[in-house]
Amino acid sequence: MAGGQRRVLELAVLGSLHETPLHGYELRKRLNTLLGMFRAFSYGSLYPCLRSLLEQGLIAEEQPAQATIVGGRSKIVYKLTAEGKERLQELLTQAGPSAWEDESFGVHFAFFRHTEAEVRLRILEGRRSRLEERLDSVRTALARTRERLDSYTLELQRHGLESVEREVRWLNELIATERRASERGPATDTTSSDE
Amino acid sequence: MAGGQRRVLELAVLGSLHETPLHGYELRKRLNTLLGMFRAFSYGSLYPCLRSLLEQGLIAEEQPAQATIVGGRSKIVYKLTAEGKERLQELLTQAGPSAWEDESFGVHFAFFRHTEAEVRLRILEGRRSRLEERLDSVRTALARTRERLDSYTLELQRHGLESVEREVRWLNELIATERRASERGPATDTTSSDE
DNA sequence: GCGTCGATGTATCGAGCCGATACATCCAGA
DNA sequence: TCTGGATGTATCGGCTCGATACATCGACGC
Incomplete structure (x- = not known):
């Protein structure tokens, strides 16, 4: 989609993690519930996005020391960093013309509470x-x-x-x-x- | 889109050319009018599709001998071949589960007249x-x-x-x-x- | 005549999305 | 015990799209 669309996924991920730390699978389910009939993100875009956000330092892996982990199953829980919160605020505030396209509008709307x-x-x-x-x-x-x-x-x-x-x-x-x-x-x- | 979506564009192109020969630019306009709010095809997918259809022998360039050409402007008018018509009938008849997805349904519906x-x-x-x-x-x-x-x-x-x-x-x-x-x-x- | 603007026209490229798929674990029920 | 389904991470190929380049044409003003 020529560059502009990754922003939407970033916003969606950062916005979700702002509320509570999540791991990939859960994040996807949550996102697809949140957006309902509007959008459905696939792993093929979600995981690369998570990696990119991790590299940018906007999210971080949470320590698995927590008892949250049920079995010994491998699970990577991500949380928002301080930089991530800044970036989220930026994305929410600087919503430009791309925000009113079909693919983006629903995501922006879903986070209106923070806007x-x-x-x-x-x-x-x-x-x-x-x-x-x-x-x-x-x-x-x-x-x-x-x-x-x-x-x-x-x-x-x-x-x-x-x-x-x-x-x-x-x-x-x-x-x-x-x-x-x-x-x-x-x-x-x-x-x-x-x- | 994993392979299945090119079929939709093929159907759209063959279906349009079935009615009258067209060149790329005109084809796109016509398609976007036909489908209205449902879909908009871009050149980035249309031209590769035309080339592929040409290679498969499903469409052919019309002779520019016709007086149709206004100036001496280069224009490539495509028409349906006999094989193309067969393929169109095939696509119209063998409409499978992919036909009821968001991206395909509108196209199939737009050609219901031939179905x-x-x-x-x-x-x-x-x-x-x-x-x-x-x-x-x-x-x-x-x-x-x-x-x-x-x-x-x-x-x-x-x-x-x-x-x-x-x-x-x-x-x-x-x-x-x-x-x-x-x-x-x-x-x-x-x-x-x-x- | 001349510049320029918008419509017409063909064509390609990089960025990136998506469905399918692979692989693995856990748990509930037959 | 076995099987199926939910959970979970990850990647690949095929494909789409927006942007862009390049070029011609007609209409307009001057």
Whole structure:
């Protein structure tokens, strides 16, 4: 995916480990539960990502001295380092245009609890305009098409457009809620220091 | 994607060229219009696919003798060969489990006009059970999660589940329509020889 | 005429994702 | 005791995508 996508996985891993140390298998399950229908990470990307994060010093292996280990089974539990926490804050704050793409948005959203209100709003609005752009381009492309499309293709289009429109409406509601909340208590920081 | 996904692009290309010869740029535009919100193919996959299809003899370059070419601009127009048509029929008929994955379903659906009624039903039902499986696994994973999730994560889950449930309902309607049509006129072949 | 901008057009590359797979342990039930 | 399924770490090949390069064309202003 040309570089930009690894960031999403990094965010997902760092965000998960921020709450509690985990090992690979558990991390994957947790991530896939957290993201539900939106995304499913595979080992083929997860393990390389963990190695990379380890090399960057953003995560570290936890000492197996803890009684946490059930049998004598080999298990590598990772925890966030101080640098990792900084990096996480950075990723959460500097959410750019990539944050409103399909693959990234869900991950960012899943960690909104740790995100500043201002950034939350920026991501939601960015996502919305991204979807609206797409709606426009598909609609104009459709209008420009001379030949008549068969009923199946039309039905596919209709359903596709409808579900995106629905997501836009969902975003509108979320944005309205965010706005209302920030008007009510502008200084309220949902995050501050959780856990 | 482990091998199986190139098939989808092949199907998309062969299916498009079945209707009219096209060159790369136009093919991509057409495909992205056809699939609307579902998929967008990039040149990075389209051109290698065209080359592969050419090598397999499933498509051929059309003679530039035709007046179709506007200027003297280099343009490579591809058309379906007889073998290509056979292959297309094969792909349309032998739609297996891969046809009901996210990336493939839309493409198969977009060419339902050329697909036998029996296969259409199989694909729709396969897609439905695929989605229901996913709903189940997410719901049980969610139920098994001890710790309470924050409101953002819950909202993400809710929205994700809802949109998949909506797609299931959509499929139910389509399946019912297909069933009704095949009861009414079981021998009716929508395809036979189009164009 | 001339520059420039956007659409049209073909093509490739590196980064990186994913499904499949291999290998191993643990536990519950037949 | 054996078998199957969950747990657990790890890698590989095939493939996709965004970015990019390069080039031509028509339209526009000046």
